[in-house]
Amino acid sequence: MTRILITYGWCRTAYVAAESLARAGFEVFACDAARVNMTRASRRVSGFDRVPDPFQDPERYVEALARVVERRRIDILFPAHEDAVAIRRYEACLPRGLTVACPPLADLERALDKADIVEAARSAGVNAPETLIPTSFREVEPLAERLGLPVVVKTRHGNSGKGVVLAKSAAEARDRYEDLVGTLGLSPPHWPLLQRFVPGGVCGACFLADRGRVLACFAERYLRCKESSFGTSVLREPYDAPRLVDMTATMARALQWTGIGHFDFVVSPDGRDAWLIEMNPRLWGALNLAIANGFDFPRGYMGLLTDGRPPADAFRPVDAPVKSLWIVGELIAGMAEFRRGDLAAPLKSLGRIVAPGRDCVYDDFRWSDPLPLVAALAHYGAGFIRSGGQVNPVRREMLQ
Numbered sequence: 001m002t003r004i005l006i007t008y009g010w011c012r013t014a015y016v017a018a019e020s021l022a023r024a025g026f027e028v029f030a031c032d033a034a035r036v037n038m039t040r041a042s043r044r045v046s047g048f049d050r051v052p053d054p055f056q057d058p059e060r061y062v063e064a065l066a067r068v069v070e071r072r073r074i075d076i077l078f079p080a081h082e083d084a085v086a087i088r089r090y091e092a093c094l095p096r097g098l099t100v101a102c103p104p105l106a107d108l109e110r111a112l113d114k115a116d117i118v119e120a121a122r123s124a125g126v127n128a129p130e131t132l133i134p135t136s137f138r139e140v141e142p143l144a145e146r147l148g149l150p151v152v153v154k155t156r157h158g159n160s161g162k163g164v165v166l167a168k169s170a171a172e173a174r175d176r177y178e179d180l181v182g183t184l185g186l187s188p189p190h191w192p193l194l195q196r197f198v199p200g201g202v203c204g205a206c207f208l209a210d211r212g213r214v215l216a217c218f219a220e221r222y223l224r225c226k227e228s229s230f231g232t233s234v235l236r237e238p239y240d241a242p243r244l245v246d247m248t249a250t251m252a253r254a255l256q257w258t259g260i261g262h263f264d265f266v267v268s269p270d271g272r273d274a275w276l277i278e279m280n281p282r283l284w285g286a287l288n289l290a291i292a293n294g295f296d297f298p299r300g301y302m303g304l305l306t307d308g309r310p311p312a313d314a315f316r317p318v319d320a321p322v323k324s325l326w327i328v329g330e331l332i333a334g335m336a337e338f339r340r341g342d343l344a345a346p347l348k349s350l351g352r353i354v355a356p357g358r359d360c361v362y363d364d365f366r367w368s369d370p371l372p373l374v375a376a377l378a379h380y381g382a383g384f385i386r387s388g389g390q391v392n393p394v395r396r397e398m399l400q
Contacts, residue, residue: 002306003027005074007065007083009048010037010379012326012364013283014080015372017298019044020291021078024299024311029072031065034379038364041375047072058086062093069095076101076305078298080283082159084108099305103259103281111261111281113156115193121276124254126247128276129266130196135188140177141170143194152195153177155184159280166197198266198275202233205244206262206290208300208310209252215304216315218295219244220286223323226333234329235352235360236286238293238321241267243274251276260301262286288363289324293317325356326363328376 004021006014009032022028022044029046030039033053040048049072051064065087069077077094078101079087087094088105102108110116114131121128129152132143144151144167153176155163163180167173173194180192202225207217219241222233248263262284267274283298290297294317300310334349342348356362365373384390 001027002075004076005029006078008080009039010034013287015039016288020298036378038372038376041371054083054086059090062090066093111279114278117279129198132194140174144170144173147196150197152197155192200266200268203265203267205248209257212253212256214249214252217245218290226329234326237323292361323360
C-alpha cells in the first residue's frame with residue numbers, strides 16, 4: 001500500500017485531501033507545527049507527527065520531514081500549502097527516491113509571485129488587470145492615478161486576502177503602500193504592486209495538468225467570503241464557465257505546468273469579461289466543493305504520480321451539483337460583520353450553518369468523523385486570542 005505524508009495538517013484542505021486519499025485506499029499520515037489540528041483529530045489518518053514551522057525555520061522543517069519520511073516509510077510527500085517552497089529549496093535533506101507531489105522550485109516561485117503570474121498571463125494573451133510596481137514612494141500617487149481609482153495595493157506574496165488593500169484615493173494608496181513596506185520590512189525587489197481595480201465577482205478554476213496539458217478543470221463561484229467581498233470564500237458553488245476553463249488551459253500550457261493548481265479570476269457582472277488576478281500552486285479552499293461535485297483532484301494527482309495517469313473515475317461530474325460551506329469560515333464572517341455593525345450577524349451565520357439547504361455540504365464536518373471540526377474550532381480560537389482578536393491574522397513571513 002502506498003504511504004502518503006500530507007503536510008500543513010491544521011488546514012481544512014489537508015484534511016479534505018487526507019480523507020480523499022484514505023478513501024481511495026492509500027495509507028495517509030499527516031504532520032504540522034500545531035499540536036491541535038484537523039488531520040491529527042481525523043480517524044482517516046494513520047499517524048501524526050509534529051514538525052517545526054515551515055515559514056519560521058524552513059530548513060529545520062524539511063530536516064524534520066526527512067526523519068518522519070524515513071520512520072514512517074513514506075512513498076509520497078504531499079505539501080498541502082506554500083510550505084512546498086521550503087521543501088523544494090531544501091529537498092537535498094530528503095531521502096532519495098521520495099516522490100514530492102509539487103512542481104519544481106522555480107515554477108512555484110513564479111506562480112506565487114502575483115506580479116510575475118500577471119505578467120505571464122499577459123504574455124500568454126490571457127486577460128489580467130494592468131499592474132505596476134513603483135520604484136520609489138514618490139511614484140505611488142501618480143501611478144495610482146494612472147491606473148484609476150480606486151486602486152488595489154497588494155503584496156507580491158500572500159493568501160486569503162492578506163496584504164491586499166483597496167485604496168480610494170492616491171494619497172491613501174501611498175499611505176497604505178508605505179505602511180506595507182515598513183511593517184513587513186520589504187526591500188525594493190519585493191515591494192508591493194499597484195493593480196487596476198476591476199469590478200465583478202470572484203471565481204476560481206482548479207485543475208490538474210501534465211506538462212502543460214490540462215487533464216481536468218473545475219470552476220467555482222464564490223458566494224460569500226470571510227471578509228466582505230474578497231479573501232477566502234466560505235460558501236461557493238460550481239460555475240459553468242467555459243471561458244475560465246479555456247483561460248486555465250492557456251495558462252497551464254504557457255507555464256508548462258505539471259500538478260495541481262488554482263487560478264483566481266474576477267468576472268464582470270454581465271459575465272462577458274474575466275481577468276486573472278493570481279495563482280495558487282497548491283491545494284485551494286474550494287477543494288471539498290470540487291470533490292463533492294465529482295472532481296477528486298488529490299486522487300487524480302496521486303494517480304498521475306504513481307501510474308502516469310489519473311484513475312478513469314477520478315473526474316466524473318455528479319448529476320446533482322452541490323454547494324459547499326466552510327463552517328469555521330462562516331463563523332468568522334459573522335463575527336466580522338458584527339464588528340462592522342450588523343448585530344444580528346452571528347445569529348444569521350448560525351442559521352446558515354444549521355440549515356444550509358439540501359444542495360449544500362460542509363467543508364469541515366462529517367457525521368462519520370466529527371472531531372476534526374472540534375480541533376479546527378480550537379485552532380482558530382487560539383489564533384484569534386493570540387492575535388488580539390483579529391479575524392484574519394497576518395503572518396509577516398508569508399507576505400514577504
